[in-house]
Amino acid sequence: MKVLVIGQGGREHALVWKLSQSPQVTKIYCAPGNAGTSQHAENVDISDADIDQLLAFAKREKIDLTVPGPEVPLVLGVVDQFRKAGLTIFGPTKAAAELEGSKTFAKQIMRGAKVPTADYITFDNLNRAVNYIHERCGGGRFASNERPMNVTNEEGELFQRTNPLWEQPIVVKADGLAAGKGVRVCHDADEALEFVRDCLAGNRFGEAGSRVIIEECLMGEEASILAIVDGKTIVTLDASQDHKAAYDDDQGPNTGGMGAYCPTPVIDAAMMDQITQTILIPLVHEMKRKGCPFGGVLYAGIMMTRQGPKVLEFNVRFGDPETQPVLMRLKSDLFEMLYAAAQGKLRDVPEPEWDPRPAVCVVMASKGYPGDYEKGFAIRGLDPKSDSETSRVFHAGTSIKDGKIVNSGGRVLGVTALGDNLDQAKLNAYERVKGIRWEGAWCRKDISDKARPKTEANVEETKVETDEV
Structure with a gap:
């Protein structure tokens, strides 16, 4: 069986690796892939958003199963196009993919299905969104105390609220796809107003931010x-x-x-x-x-x-x-x-x-991520022979330049390890992290700590000493 995996991130590397273990699979292609997917598949220089070229390739190579990794091709309708051509593909149709493509659509579906979720309100008009935020909090910080405050909205109208301070944060979301960055947990009105303006007026997320959802913050x-x-x-x-x-x-x-x-x-x-x-x-x-x-x-x-x-x-x-x-x-x-x-x-x-056995994945990122970051730094310590049954490095934002593997994205590697218990899995993952280097590499040091009681004292053995690794 021939398989085509669409995408170029850590998820796609993991999919390619796991699919390659099947005795039924004879050949895997990954479009466009990265330096890691090339270890298990043949990379194909086709963008994950180029549905026409992906379809032409799948027809030409007689692909038996296509697996889209990221959301973009799904929202664009890759499943519909492949099925129309008589090809087997795993994923939702364009209509069903709206469950991720539009948060408003998802909320409406949840409401109809009586699925428990946060209360929300949707806006596509900046002034109305600003007025709502002013009405809700009066421009104060989130707190439990009360005091009167006069505030003015975008149109110069005066508001007075006896309880201007919010008791808990609210969440503002861009309605469409924003690569995981279209959500802001806002701890005061200024944060909420800034993000709403960025979406509705600042074109920060393009069409994806032309509508926003403001909802309660679930704790x-x-x-x-x-x-x-x-x-x-x-x-x-x-x-x-x-x-x-x-x-x-x-x-x-x-x-x-x-x-x-x-x-x-x-x-x-x-x-x-x-x-x-x-x-x-x-x-x-x-x-x-x-x-x-x-x-x-x-x-x-x-x-x-x-x-x-x-x-x-x-x-x-x-x-x-x-x-x-x-x-x-x-x-x-x-x-x-x-x-x-x-x-x-x-x-x-x-x-x-x-x-x-539990598994822990630690993401190593480029300096500056999730903001601007520099690319093209050679990555040291990436020997595929070091991968084993208990630890493996999945490539996310990597490419090959002049024969060397370099960082080409914000999230670069997903260092993943098993262990007899969660502490051991974490230790194994961070031990691999310590052996990998490039200029500006960094990671969080507390992955999986949420699973451990706060009173546990055995933190030192799995501690990473610096923000840059």
């Missing part, structure tokens, strides 16, 4: 649920936990993800069953009822609140970096699962088997 522990879906059958994978904030202790701006671990103690078997029954199944039923049945990877970002699990967001593809530790633990044949799902026969595939 609790986060978890990522990945499920394989064929429209009728749902197979959940072991839960993981991502680390979105750039810096330790969840400080700094949001990123595409600075690390993840799997499994997470936040989700036990009973809770996974509850999430399946109250979130995943109702969502899949509602999508079918709306005329856009869902097939592919259903990614539910969950917040475990005091009221129970609530959905932060839905994505329609494998998460990145969650895919790396999840697939590191998966013992089943991934190709068999995805091929069956693409054909609507997921029910015929055995339940996935898992390595009982």
Whole structure:
């Protein structure tokens, strides 16, 4: 069987690596791929957004299964085009991909399915959004005390509020795709106003920011649920936990993800069953009822609140970096699962088997990320022979220049390791991190610490000493 993986990140490297283990797979292509995917597949110089060229290639090479990694080709309709041409592809249609392509659409679907999520309001008009923020908080910082305050909106209208201070943050989101950077947790009105203006007036995210959602900030522990879906059958994978904030202790701006671990103690078997029954199944039923049945990877970002699990967001593809530790633990044949799902026969595939050992993935990033960063620095310490059953380096933002592997993206590597327990998995991952260098390389030092009781004292053995590694 020939397989085409679309994308060029760490997720795609992990997919290529895992698919290559299947005895049914004879050849893998990755478009466009990176320096790491070339270890297991033949890279093809086609953009993941160039649907016409991807389709022409798949026809020419008689590809048996195509697996899109990122959200962009899915939202552009790659699945529709491939199926129209009679090709087997794993993923949601363009209509179903709106679950990630538009946060407003996702909220409407959740409302119809009675899926628990944050209260929200949508704006495509700057003045109305600004007025709402002023009305809600009067321009003060989030706090519990009360005091009167006069504020003025964009049109010079005067507001007076007896409770201008917010008791908890709000979340402002660009409605469309923004590469993981279109969400701001706002701790005061100035932050909210700045981000809203950036989206609606500053064209920060282009068309993706032409509409914004303002919603309540859910409090609790986060978890990522990945499920394989064929429209009728749902197979959940072991839960993981991502680390979105750039810096330790969840400080700094949001990123595409600075690390993840799997499994997470936040989700036990009973809770996974509850999430399946109250979130995943109702969502899949509602999508079918709306005329856009869902097939592919259903990614539910969950917040475990005091009221129970609530959905932060839905994505329609494998998460990145969650895919790396999840697939590191998966013992089943991934190709068999995805091929069956693409054909609507997921029910015929055995339940996935898992390595009982936990896995930790630490993302190494370029200096300046998630803002501007420099590219082209040679990466030292990347010997594929060092990869083993217990540790592996997945390439995300890498390329080959003058025969050397260099950084070409913000998130560069996902250093992933197994261990007999979570502490050992973390230690194994950071030991690999210490042996990899390029100018300006850095990472978070606390990946997986959320899973450990705050009273535990054995932090020193897994500690990374500096921000730059």
